[in-house]
Amino acid sequence: MKVINVVSKESVSEFLNFPKLLFREDENYIRPLDQDIENVFNPKKNKFFRFGECERFLFKNDKNETVGKIAVFINKKYRQDQPTGGIGFFDCIDHQKTADFIFNFAKEWLQKKGMEAMDGPINFGERDKFWGLLTEGFSEPLYGMNYNPPYYQSLFENYGFQIYFNQLCFGRKIHEPVADHFLAMHQRISKNKEIKAKPLQIKFLEKFAKDFTEVYNQAWASHGEGKQLTEMQTVKMFKSLKPVINEHISWFVYENEKPIAMWMNIPDLNQWIKFFNGKFGLLQKLLFLIIKKFRKNKKMVGLVFGIIPEWQRKGIDGFMIWEGTKHFRETTDFEDYEMQWIGDFNPKMIKIAENLETKVTRKLATYRYLFDETKEFKRQETV
Known part of the structure; x- marks a missing residue:
């Protein structure tokens, strides 16, 4: 597998275009604005570079075909029980060994930075955009919301990721x-x-x-x-x-x-x-x-x-x-009303959503992978 650090104009273009090719037969896929993604990786636009670092990579097979991509980052203000890094903007063909290679690469990158776990797919930024893996409700995504095919859940869970918290979206007919x-x-x-x-x-x-x-x-x-x-x-x-x-x-x-x-x-x-x-x-x-x-x-x-x-x-x-x-x-x-996601760790906000007579329209998951498998896995605490 060939790994390419996304820094050149050509690699940036490939990073942005790969999902469209991957999901070309998925009628629900909506391509995010290139500028919204690029702003995440621009130190002049993204304040998180002040207290973190981020790189992104493409992965090519022996035929020089792109088969996956990922961003890997650390955020010093992302305080957890153990030093935890992040992965995001993950896309991959439906092939577990390819996904495992990508996740292992991200793990090694984060370990070199002193991390002991990784969360994903999350954003190198606030939680209001590009956060979580879609696991239920594969309809057209809301603006700024991650979208992926169902097989991504298996790629994450077969590798060993566990659900840190679920993200629930609620909606109703107007x-x-x-x-x-x-x-x-x-x-x-x-x-x-x-x-x-x-x-x-x-x-x-x-x-x-x-x-x-x-x-x-x-x-x-x-x-x-x-x-x-x-x-x-x-x-x-x-x-x-x-x-x-x-x-x-x-x-x-x-x-x-x-x-x-x-x-x-x-x-x-x-x-x-x-x-x-x-x-x-x-x-x-x-x-x-x-x-x-x-x-x-x-x-x-x-x-x-x-x-x-x-x-x-x-x-x-x-x-x-x-x-x-x-x-x-x-x-x-x-005709339709849908709320941005609420974490299942926040029952008070979920109750407010339910009081609006809404139903769960889609579910995303924030996953965590502990590098030391002997350590106890803990979900996000309820607030």
């Missing part, structure tokens, strides 16, 4: 009946004239970003994986989302103009970018505007749902859900 208890909540809260629900408005983007920050930091401060956001961070995030924001599908609730709840959703970008074959230059950006205007997007994606502590379990969720739902049913063409 026009399915809303539960009676939500309607009852809405009817009861509607009598309180101090409570108002409002959709996000782009012309007041910074104001809604401030309100989002206030609710988010109160709602998630006590949860595992919770991170405090600054208003500056949120404004930057909202501005980056501005081209794709749909003003009908993100909702806020106020008590006397004080923000107490929010429900952030955006259209699934993959429903538009799947026509671009990974490219997003000037021509594709122009096409994006045209497609966005004339092609109906049938899927919306749930980003965040939050209620400040003093208003939790008081019916605000039902009020906001029905206010938003009855509005975007009338004003948009969305």
Whole structure:
């Protein structure tokens, strides 16, 4: 097996193009944008290079045909019981010996860096993109979500990887009946004239970003994986989302103009970018505007749902859900709703998803492989 470090223009191109060739007969595969992948490996774009390192490789057989690829990395802020590195952007033909060679290569690379375990497939970055191996629900992936054929699960598990945690996505049909208890909540809260629900408005983007920050930091401060956001961070995030924001599908609730709840959703970008074959230059950006205007997007994606502590379990969720739902049913063409993944180590967030009357639509897995097989394997602790 020939191993090629991906540094040249030709090898970068092969790294990006190989999955398309591998999945050419899979109608559900949507090629990610090349720039989204390349940004991961660009030290000027990816802050994780400040406290880590990353390399990527191609693997070729005796006929000089690409049969696999992988990225291997360490992140000094990724603190675990034992020093743990990461692998990601793994793709491989359906051949266990080839996969074993690739995994062994990654293991040896990480051992030289002092690692004692490897997690994968994960991202050299935040968990919101390119994280996990798809094990159930092989439909078109959401934007930024990993996709792979079913046989990858066997490649990982036959090598010895074990599930560190499962990642659950929840969804529902937009026009399915809303539960009676939500309607009852809405009817009861509607009598309180101090409570108002409002959709996000782009012309007041910074104001809604401030309100989002206030609710988010109160709602998630006590949860595992919770991170405090600054208003500056949120404004930057909202501005980056501005081209794709749909003003009908993100909702806020106020008590006397004080923000107490929010429900952030955006259209699934993959429903538009799947026509671009990974490219997003000037021509594709122009096409994006045209497609966005004339092609109906049938899927919306749930980003965040939050209620400040003093208003939790008081019916605000039902009020906001029905206010938003009855509005975007009338004003948009969305038919499907799916939430970004929630780790099975976080039952509180799973309960929130279930309370939205959703069902599991797909499952991904974050795997871990301990280099010392005599050590006890532990799953991610529940928060």
